[in-house]
Amino acid sequence: MTQKTAKRKAEFTFEEALERLGEIVIELESESVNLDRSLELFTEGQRLTRLCHDQLVEAEEKVTTLIQTAEGFQERPGLAGPEGGETT
Numbered sequence: 001m002t003q004k005t006a007k008r009k010a011e012f013t014f015e016e017a018l019e020r021l022g023e024i025v026i027e028l029e030s031e032s033v034n035l036d037r038s039l040e041l042f043t044e045g046q047r048l049t050r051l052c053h054d055q056l057v058e059a060e061e062k063v064t065t066l067i068q069t070a071e072g073f074q075e076r077p078g079l080a081g082p083e084g085g086e087t088t
Contacts, residue, residue: 014055017048024048 012020024045027033033041 012048012051014052014059017052017055021045021048021052 024041028038028041028045
């Protein structure tokens with residue numbers, strides 16, 4: 001893989017990476033893919049899976065909910081549920 005290709009893959013948005021993963025699954029499920037191509041697709045899929053995971057972890061770290069308490073505001077990880085409780 002060239003540096004340009006590696007850079008382009010690193011710049012995938014989450015949605016683009018997820019879409020490409022879907023394309024890879026469809027291609028791998030086809031009966032016309034030879035072993036070498038299957039290994040290429042699997043390797044690309046692994047990279048994209050890591051990219052998606054890393055982007056989700058980063059997004060989760062950015063998401064905080066400010067909960068007003070008697071002492072003021074507290075930052076808590078996760079999103080507030082419909083009744084003010086956390087959901088993770």
